[in-house]
Amino acid sequence: MFALFAPPNFLNDLLLKVCDQQEVVNHVVWPFIQIGAVITLVAVWALYASYLERKISAFMQARLGPMRVGKWGLLQPIADAVKLLTKEDLIPEKADPYIFRYAPYISVAATFITFSVIPFAPNWGVITDVNIGLLFVLSISSVGVLALILAGWSSNSKYALLGGLRSSAQMVSYEVAMGLSLIGALMFARTLSLSGITLAQAADSVWFILYQPLAFVIFLISGIAENNRAPFDLPEAESELVAGFHTEYSGMRWSLFFMAEYAAMVVVAAVATTLFLGGWYLPGVYRLAGYFDSHNLYVFLSLVVFVVKMALLLYLYFWLRWTFPRYRYDQLMDLGWKWMIPASLLNIVWTGLTIFTLQALDGWGGLDTLEPRSAGEPLLALGLNLTGQGKGVAITLGFAGLLVAALFLARLNRHSRDFNLKKQRRQIRLVDVPKGAPAVATTAATAVAGEG
Numbered sequence: 001m002f003a004l005f006a007p008p009n010f011l012n013d014l015l016l017k018v019c020d021q022q023e024v025v026n027h028v029v030w031p032f033i034q035i036g037a038v039i040t041l042v043a044v045w046a047l048y049a050s051y052l053e054r055k056i057s058a059f060m061q062a063r064l065g066p067m068r069v070g071k072w073g074l075l076q077p078i079a080d081a082v083k084l085l086t087k088e089d090l091i092p093e094k095a096d097p098y099i100f101r102y103a104p105y106i107s108v109a110a111t112f113i114t115f116s117v118i119p120f121a122p123n124w125g126v127i128t129d130v131n132i133g134l135l136f137v138l139s140i141s142s143v144g145v146l147a148l149i150l151a152g153w154s155s156n157s158k159y160a161l162l163g164g165l166r167s168s169a170q171m172v173s174y175e176v177a178m179g180l181s182l183i184g185a186l187m188f189a190r191t192l193s194l195s196g197i198t199l200a201q202a203a204d205s206v207w208f209i210l211y212q213p214l215a216f217v218i219f220l221i222s223g224i225a226e227n228n229r230a231p232f233d234l235p236e237a238e239s240e241l242v243a244g245f246h247t248e249y250s251g252m253r254w255s256l257f258f259m260a261e262y263a264a265m266v267v268v269a270a271v272a273t274t275l276f277l278g279g280w281y282l283p284g285v286y287r288l289a290g291y292f293d294s295h296n297l298y299v300f301l302s303l304v305v306f307v308v309k310m311a312l313l314l315y316l317y318f319w320l321r322w323t324f325p326r327y328r329y330d331q332l333m334d335l336g337w338k339w340m341i342p343a344s345l346l347n348i349v350w351t352g353l354t355i356f357t358l359q360a361l362d363g364w365g366g367l368d369t370l371e372p373r374s375a376g377e378p379l380l381a382l383g384l385n386l387t388g389q390g391k392g393v394a395i396t397l398g399f400a401g402l403l404v405a406a407l408f409l410a411r412l413n414r415h416s417r418d419f420n421l422k423k424q425r426r427q428i429r430l431v432d433v434p435k436g437a438p439a440v441a442t443t444a445a446t447a448v449a450g451e452g
Contacts, residue, residue, distance in 0.1 A: 089251040101253070106144075110143040148235065220313070234326070269317075
């Protein structure tokens with residue numbers, strides 16, 4: 001804790017006493033420290049996420065939840081971890097042993113790698129900042145679906161295989177909507193760097209959720225479905241598939257899938273926080289840290305801001321799980337292909353029209369929507385540099401997009417139930433058991449043919 005209020009070079013000087021080369025400290029030692037800290041914190045979160053989930057569900061259902069192990073049940077996750085570590089690791093007789101063993105590790109690795117580009121805070125709060133950070137997150141996180149398919153296929157079980165197939169179809173369907181929903185925010189930020197997107201929101205002093213409320217809703221729903229969380233947990237539907245793709249797993253390998261799931265929840269919440277909630281930026285934090293003249297304090301407070309925003313989204317995961325019933329599989333696919341993907345495509349068009357309107361209104365009728373750019377500033381500089389009037393127009397058009405999307409989707413899906421044989425269902429009547437009459441009403445021609 002002392003290091004947070006120490007001079008900015010305190011830790012760096014301490015590391016230089018151990019290693020004399022500045023390049024090694026900057027590019028080797030510091031990244032290893034950051035990686036170790038992130039992995040440790042995410043692993044602890046995955047350990048206690050189950051405790052939080054059980055406590056929150058108990059609060060919603062007027063129960064107490066875990067109370068036996070430790071005060072208020074705080075040691076229950078430790079007891080569960082010890083139990084899983086000591087359980088026998090079983091492998092089905094006809095399963096593919098190599099794929100069966102390594103599938104959980106692929107799932108965990110694909111999730112943890114994405115944390116390397118997420119900006120939890122400025123300066124030392126991000127491990128690395130790459131100019132394609134958002135594409136990196138989308139590409140690496142999509143590898144996780146391969147682990148679930150491999151786990152289901154290698155188990156040599158019909159329940160696990162069906163769970164793996166469900167998971168692949170669900171993830172592919174909602175990844176499309178998730179990726180498309182991010183384009184609107186990128187059009188405002190004009191960069192794929194996650195740190196750059198945060199700085200673009202800080203430059204405007206406006207979170208992108210105000211410009212892109214529709215995109216935020218689409219991304220959040222798609223992210224929950226991507227994580228196989230309720231009410232979209234069809235790959236693990238216990239009433240149909242025993243436990244889904246991990247039916248045959250036990251012990252520590254079984255727990256690795258849940259560690260990957262809880263870590264993936266953090267990834268989705270972190271990306272949503274960065275793109276739509278301003279990331280680590282919060283007005284007034286820099287001024288507050290300036291009173292103590294400590295840059296490290298500013299970074300620490302920014303980290304706290306990021307974690308609080310992310311915690312609110314993670315609570316939403318638990319809240320939705322114990323509020324909505326599980327969808328049927330046809331409803332899940334309908335929501336993805338008939339609602340989320342068309343809405344995300346509409347959001348791209350609407351964002352383009354919004355930016356065109358902002359540029360067209362600049363200088364028209366005394367309106368001033370864009371800040372003038374300096375002489376050497378590139379055309380595609382970071383952000384749009386909106387004025388106060390421009391921000392008002394963008395926010396108004398952003399929330400108007402919700403109404404436009406509602407009307408568009410209602411019109412698009414007005415005939416979505418026609419395939420459900422509504423007319424045929426109306427002809428069904430109760431069976432007259434004594435006389436053996438048919439359940440479906442017959443036409444006159446059919447009745448005559450039957451008598452003949």
